[in-house]
Amino acid sequence: MAGMTVIALLAGCGPLDAGGVDAGGDRGSGSGSGGGDGGGKGTGVSPLDNPKGTERGLGAVRSDKDRAAAVKLIGKVATKGRGAKTGYDRDEFGYAWADNTDDVPMARNGCDTRNDVLARDGEDLKYRSGSKCVLVSMTLHDPYTGKTIEWSKSDAAEVQIDHVMPLSYDWQMGASRWTKSERMRIANDPLNLLPVDGSANSSKGDSGPATWLPPARGIRCAYAVRFAQVALKYDLPVTAPDKEAMLAQCA
Numbered sequence: 001m002a003g004m005t006v007i008a009l010l011a012g013c014g015p016l017d018a019g020g021v022d023a024g025g026d027r028g029s030g031s032g033s034g035g036g037d038g039g040g041k042g043t044g045v046s047p048l049d050n051p052k053g054t055e056r057g058l059g060a061v062r063s064d065k066d067r068a069a070a071v072k073l074i075g076k077v078a079t080k081g082r083g084a085k086t087g088y089d090r091d092e093f094g095y096a097w098a099d100n101t102d103d104v105p106m107a108r109n110g111c112d113t114r115n116d117v118l119a120r121d122g123e124d125l126k127y128r129s130g131s132k133c134v135l136v137s138m139t140l141h142d143p144y145t146g147k148t149i150e151w152s153k154s155d156a157a158e159v160q161i162d163h164v165m166p167l168s169y170d171w172q173m174g175a176s177r178w179t180k181s182e183r184m185r186i187a188n189d190p191l192n193l194l195p196v197d198g199s200a201n202s203s204k205g206d207s208g209p210a211t212w213l214p215p216a217r218g219i220r221c222a223y224a225v226r227f228a229q230v231a232l233k234y235d236l237p238v239t240a241p242d243k244e245a246m247l248a249q250c251a
Contacts, residue, residue: 043143044121047225048073053191054105057121058143061221061250070221070250074228077246078237082208083172092176093167094184101188102181113188114161121195122151143222144200144214160201162194163187164223165230168206173236185234192230208242213249221250 044050044057048066061070094101097113106116111133119125122138137152140159151159167175167187175183186192204212209227213220224246231238238246 043141043146043219047222047229051191051229052105053189053193053226053229054120057141058194058219058222058226060218061225067221067250070225071247073232074224074243074246074250077228077231077243079240079243080173080237082169082239083174083176085168085172087176088168088171090167092171092180092183093187094180096187097161098184098188101184104185104189106190107188113190113193117161117190117193118159118195120190128153140195142197142200143194143219144196144216146216146218147197149197157198159195160198162196162201162204164192164194164226165234165236166204166206169208170234170236173238175234175236186230189230189233191226191233194226208239208245209249210239210241210245213245224249 044059045055046059046061046066048061048069049055049059061067090096097115099108099110099112101107101113106113106120109116111119115133115135118135118138118140122135122140124137124139125135126137128134128136135153137150140149140151141147142149142159144162149159165186167183170183170186175186200215209224214223227238227242228246230236
């Protein structure tokens with residue numbers, strides 16, 4: 001059974017809608033992605049040391065002690081079958097990158113959520129003249145592929161903001177019953193947001209961890225932890241195959 005799970009983890013794909021936006025609500029275009037065993041060097045802080053998502057990026061979970069802690073955390077996540085997608089629309093989670101979201105870090109600071117998380121994870125930040133918010137270039141160490149991306153706003157889709165727990169997935173697992181303000185929180189919470197290689201984000205779509213994991217194998221346990229952190233914060237279950245896949249990455 002474990003061998004079959006690992007094979008499934010490597011397949012991963014996600015549909016795009018006609019507008020070029022993935023089913024989780026993130027943009028779906030960009031440059032090619034890399035692979036390999038990277039994902040730790042320079043990509044950020046381990047999610048176990050970053051429970052609010054306010055520190056940079058997504059660092060690898062490396063030690064046996066931390067991997068045991070990761071398994072324990074993932075074990076707390078509830079499971080249920082994935083519900084219907086009926087009624088899902090990105091607008092149900094508010095307009096994209098709203099700064100007026102309540103009760104999430106970085107909100108109401110005068111900068112939109114996208115620029116907030118780009119600034120959180122990027123290096124060598126350069127802003128539009130006269131702006132304290134709008135980034136025009138930066139260097140990103142992408143956790144999903146292990147690549148270093150020299151990003152500029154002229155090719156904005158090369159870096160996209162991934163909802164780690166996709167918005168469509170959230171909808172199907174219970175967010176359809178939430179208030180609009182509650183859905184805005186999960187859509188703009190930095191805990192659920194990572195700037196990543198655009199094509200890697202496109203390949204993910206609204207997949208859970210059983211059908212998509214980051215190409216960089218060294219970051220997969222950290223990705224599973226972050227997925228679990230979002231699920232636990234918002235009291236959302238995951239599917240049983242997704243939980244099995246998450247546990248397998250940190251075992």
